[in-house]
Structures are given as C-alpha cells and as structure tokens.
Amino acid sequence: MKIGITYDLRDNYRAAGFSEEETAEFDRNDTIRAIVDTLQNLGYEVDCIGNYEALIRRLLAGNRWDLVFNIAEGLRGFGREGLVPSLLDAYEIPYTFSDPLVLSLTLHKAMAKRVVRDLGIPTPDFFVIEREKKEIIGNFPFPLFAKPVAEGTSKGINAASKILNTSQLTDVCNRLLHQFKQPVLVETYLPGREFTVGIVGSGRQARVIGVMEVILKDNAEVGVYSYTNKEQCEELVEYRIADDITAHRTEKLALAVWHGLGCKDAGRIDFRVDKKGLPNFIEVNPLAGLHPEHSDLCIIASKVGMTYQELLETILSSTFERYPELNSLNRVAHG
Numbered sequence: 001m002k003i004g005i006t007y008d009l010r011d012n013y014r015a016a017g018f019s020e021e022e023t024a025e026f027d028r029n030d031t032i033r034a035i036v037d038t039l040q041n042l043g044y045e046v047d048c049i050g051n052y053e054a055l056i057r058r059l060l061a062g063n064r065w066d067l068v069f070n071i072a073e074g075l076r077g078f079g080r081e082g083l084v085p086s087l088l089d090a091y092e093i094p095y096t097f098s099d100p101l102v103l104s105l106t107l108h109k110a111m112a113k114r115v116v117r118d119l120g121i122p123t124p125d126f127f128v129i130e131r132e133k134k135e136i137i138g139n140f141p142f143p144l145f146a147k148p149v150a151e152g153t154s155k156g157i158n159a160a161s162k163i164l165n166t167s168q169l170t171d172v173c174n175r176l177l178h179q180f181k182q183p184v185l186v187e188t189y190l191p192g193r194e195f196t197v198g199i200v201g202s203g204r205q206a207r208v209i210g211v212m213e214v215i216l217k218d219n220a221e222v223g224v225y226s227y228t229n230k231e232q233c234e235e236l237v238e239y240r241i242a243d244d245i246t247a248h249r250t251e252k253l254a255l256a257v258w259h260g261l262g263c264k265d266a267g268r269i270d271f272r273v274d275k276k277g278l279p280n281f282i283e284v285n286p287l288a289g290l291h292p293e294h295s296d297l298c299i300i301a302s303k304v305g306m307t308y309q310e311l312l313e314t315i316l317s318s319t320f321e322r323y324p325e326l327n328s329l330n331r332v333a334h335g
Contacts, residue, residue, distance in 0.1 A: 004065035006072040024153040068095040094323040098286040119260040123281040126187035136170045143189040148180040154227040192273025197254035198300035202264040210300040211247040250279040265318040
C-alpha cells in the first residue's frame with residue numbers, strides 16, 4: 001500500500017520569512033521523519049508530498065496514493081485545515097483524520113463552542129470582537145480571557161490574556177486583532193484545573209486513551225497554558241494522567257463532543273474547570289500534533305503505555321474502518 005503524507009514544514013516557512021510564532025503550528029523535520037519511519041516499519045510504501053501547493057502539483061501531474069496521511073495545517077483563512085481534505089475528496093483519495101467540515105468548524109473556536117453549547121455541554125460564556133475600537137466593553141464580569149478565534153498551539157496567548165478590566169480588554173483585543181488579522185474570542189476566565197483528553201477512533205469505536213492534567217510549574221507564565229509554556233513545556237509544564245471524579249466527568253464530556261462534532265481517527269479536546277468544580281469545554285484539536293515527545297496527544301499515549309508506533313497503527317486502523325476498500329490493500333501490504 002502506498003501512503004502519501006501531507007504536511008506543512010516549519011523550516012520551509014521560516015526560510016520564506018515567516019516568524020517563529022507564525023509557524024508554530026507547522027511540523028518539524030523530526031516529526032515527519034518519525035511518521036515516515038513508523039509507517040515504513042509497519043510495511044507501507046511512503047511518499048512525502050508536502051503542503052497543499054505540492055499536493056496540487058502532484059495531483060495535476062497524475063500522481064495518486066492509496067491513502068494520504070494528512071497533517072497539513074494550511075496557511076490562511078478559516079478553511080485552511082480543510083483545504084487538503086477537500087482536494088483529496090475531489091479526487092476520491094482516502095485520508096486520515098477529520099473531513100473539511102469538521103476541520104473548518106473546529107478551527108473557528110467560537111463556531112465550535114456554539115455547536116458544543118447546543119449539544120448541552122458546558123462551555124464558558126463568550127463573545128467575539130470583530131474589529132478594533134477605542135474602547136471594548138465586556139459582556140460578562142471580569143476576569144475574562146482573550147485569544148485569536150482561529151489559531152492553535154496557544155498562539156497569541158500569554159499572561160496578558162487573563163483580563164481584569166476594560167482597559168486591558170481594549171488593549172489586548174486590539175493587539176490581537178492587529179497581529180493576527182482575525183476576530184478575537186473573549187470568554188469567562190475559568191480558575192480551575194486544566195485537562196486535555198486524547199481520543200482515538202471514529203463513531204462508536206471512538207475511545208479515550210487518557211485524560212491528562214496540565215500543571216504549570218513555578219517558573220511558568222502564571223495561570224495560562226500560553227504559547228511560551230507550550231513551546232517550552234519540558235521546562236515549564238508538568239503533565240499527569242488524571243483518574244479522579246473530575247477526570248471521569250471530563251472523559252464523558254470529551255466523548256460527547258467528539259461524537260457531536262463528528263471527529264475522526266484521533267485528536268485532543270481541552271477542558272478547564274470552573275469555580276463550581278465542573279469541567280467546561282474549551283476547544284477541540286482534530287488535527288493534533290504528532291511529534292513523538294513534544295505533542296500533547298503523543299505525551300498522553302506515552303503516559304498510558306501506548307508506543308508511538310501503536311498510536312499511529314491505531315489511527316490507521318480507524319481510517320481503514322472508514323474506508324473498507326483499503327482493507328484488501330492493507331492485507332497485501334502485510335503479506
């Protein structure tokens with residue numbers, strides 16, 4: 001079986017003049033190397049395609065693959081994560097992870113929260129700021145929390161994201177609007193524990209592999225899982241698998257979100273606990289990072305005893321269940 005890999009390589013965008021933060025969601029060389037090595041160890045022929053531009057060129061040249069392992073984040077717009085899957089759908093090429101609808105919906109955090117709220121799942125009260133103003137008035141009591149509406153890897157989040165008054169709200173929102181050229185999501189700040197939930201599988205086969213608590217160390221930016229804290233997680237963050245009542249509640253809510261949004265194969269869902277001690281949905285990442293040591297989903301897998309190869313094999317098994325025509329090819333690939 002021939003598997004192509006689509007991805008955005010951080011070094012390529014850095015060489016083109018993009019900043020470190022602008023490229024934070026894109027993949028490192030060692031991530032791609034790890035995926036390639038693992039797929040080859042599993043017996044597959046691997047073809048590194050690259051980003052959406054490379055995919056378009058290859059498709060127009062007549063290249064095809066039995067399956068595409070897609071981790072391409074895209075560069076611009078609310079539909080950027082859905083671009084590669086849309087192209088693959090048009091050419092009827094199977095691919096891993098969620099479809100364009102799910103990827104576009106979940107990238108826009110406010111839209112995703114509206115759907116999740118309609119499912120009856122708790123999420124902090126929120127509003128969206130669309131343009132810069134001399135004074136921005138909050139719709140809910142302080143403290144509030146502000147972040148770009150469609151970014152990942154905690155881009156745009158730092159200690160100033162926790163907002164205590166109108167002046168701070170105006171300054172932070174205007175800065176984010178100017179820097180990221182997209183609306184700003186403002187929500188009620190939740191003071192409690194923070195969890196990220198790893199899920200594998202699709203539909204009824206979906207299951208939680210672990211609920212991981214994110215604990216900031218004393219030398220970390222205070223109170224927020226910020227861009228800096230995430231990028232330097234080895235020094236600033238402690239991760240623990242949680243197994244108490246709150247974690248169990250979070251696990252059930254995470255599966256409800258996964259099913260309600262129609263996510264596929266693998267991903268992460270983030271929760272934070274409110275002042276009443278109840279977990280609230282924050283956001284979902286259906287295209288989670290796959291760096292073996294640095295990405296949260298892989299950290300969860302490691303902490304529950306699942307190897308990197310087992311994680312990728314589980315993702316592929318979920319994909320094969322969604323594309324039954326791949327099963328015969330898979331059997332041939334493995335003799």
